[in-house]
Amino acid sequence: MIPLRDNIRNMAGYVPGFQPDDGQDWIKLNTNENPYPPSPAVREAILRELGEDGARLRQYPDAASRAGRQEAARLYGVDPAWVIMANGSDEVLNNLIRAFAGEGEEIAYVHPSYSYYATLAEIQGARVCTFGLTDKWELDGFPERYEGKLFFLTNPNAPLGFAYPREFIEELAGRVAGMLVVDEAYADFADDNALDLVHKYENLVVTRTLSKSYSLAGMRLGLAVARPEVIAALDKIRDHYNLDRLAQAAVTAALRDQEYFSRCVQRIRETRDWFSVELQVLDYSVIPSQGNYLFASPPDRDGKRVYDALYQRRILVRYFSDPALAHGLRISIGTREEMMATLDALREIG
Numbered sequence: 001m002i003p004l005r006d007n008i009r010n011m012a013g014y015v016p017g018f019q020p021d022d023g024q025d026w027i028k029l030n031t032n033e034n035p036y037p038p039s040p041a042v043r044e045a046i047l048r049e050l051g052e053d054g055a056r057l058r059q060y061p062d063a064a065s066r067a068g069r070q071e072a073a074r075l076y077g078v079d080p081a082w083v084i085m086a087n088g089s090d091e092v093l094n095n096l097i098r099a100f101a102g103e104g105e106e107i108a109y110v111h112p113s114y115s116y117y118a119t120l121a122e123i124q125g126a127r128v129c130t131f132g133l134t135d136k137w138e139l140d141g142f143p144e145r146y147e148g149k150l151f152f153l154t155n156p157n158a159p160l161g162f163a164y165p166r167e168f169i170e171e172l173a174g175r176v177a178g179m180l181v182v183d184e185a186y187a188d189f190a191d192d193n194a195l196d197l198v199h200k201y202e203n204l205v206v207t208r209t210l211s212k213s214y215s216l217a218g219m220r221l222g223l224a225v226a227r228p229e230v231i232a233a234l235d236k237i238r239d240h241y242n243l244d245r246l247a248q249a250a251v252t253a254a255l256r257d258q259e260y261f262s263r264c265v266q267r268i269r270e271t272r273d274w275f276s277v278e279l280q281v282l283d284y285s286v287i288p289s290q291g292n293y294l295f296a297s298p299p300d301r302d303g304k305r306v307y308d309a310l311y312q313r314r315i316l317v318r319y320f321s322d323p324a325l326a327h328g329l330r331i332s333i334g335t336r337e338e339m340m341a342t343l344d345a346l347r348e349i350g
């Protein structure tokens, strides 16, 4: 037997959503990807970085991703010292655990939300605690003061799609003794966000990703906004060349083209709200969503049955066997045409 650490031997490992090889013939609504291409400025910036012969790739990228930080800082109205760029927001979630939770120390998150926090904590050897949800989407049994090292709040919630009000984030920041990480992977699709609260609460970190709202899941780009002391600690931990040259070119161009970004986000929000109504016409119960996905349950509350029937029609959605989620499906919002085809299939499936 190889001499692995016990926690690595015993952990299951995270299982991401299925990526079919022949992506073309599927309607792919299972990983919350954006149905629209990224801004044309992204392609141009990558080609410019690549040049005629790719010679620039001989040299390491800017270790600090300064151009990206500056662009993000300008967009979010903070000083660049308050921003760190990441190779996907998953990287910065990982480094937050490494920075704040030692072996045997506790982190917590909401169940159901993004279970990757647990995987990252297991690798670190930290303990994991979860808090469930009441039927009003309040945290069940959350203590007056939570003494763990980190609390991750996915807002809007994934996979359910509802969002906690800003007053609740403020209240939580006061009740969490350690760091409160608000994972805003879907905040660009929401009515509100907590970004400016980093100025008010020392223990608040907000993470974002370009995977969903900027159509760049394939480039692996994320970021975090927090006080400079937190950013400086995360800078010590990350791979020193965590963003490659093409990713750095892409992130600056993507953040700069806010007009294109807003149009795509608006279109997805409109499709989401229309699709939600159409699902309810089919007697599905649908949780009002602030993300680019809907969590919806068929009348017989058998998510697996509908998942399988959609799969046979080459429509991929996300089914979770977790008992808290097995009654429904998470359906990413694609183009209007993709959602019409999905509705046709659901009508046929019954």
Ligand SMILES: *Cc1c(COP(=O)(O)O)cnc(C)c1O
Pocket: 087, 088, 089, 090, 091, 114, 154, 158, 183, 185, 208, 209, 210, 211, 217, 220, 221, 222
């Ligand atoms: C997609 C997602 C992430 C990961 O984003 P990447 O930038 O692609 O690593 C993090 N948190 C939540 C809740 C997500 O849905």
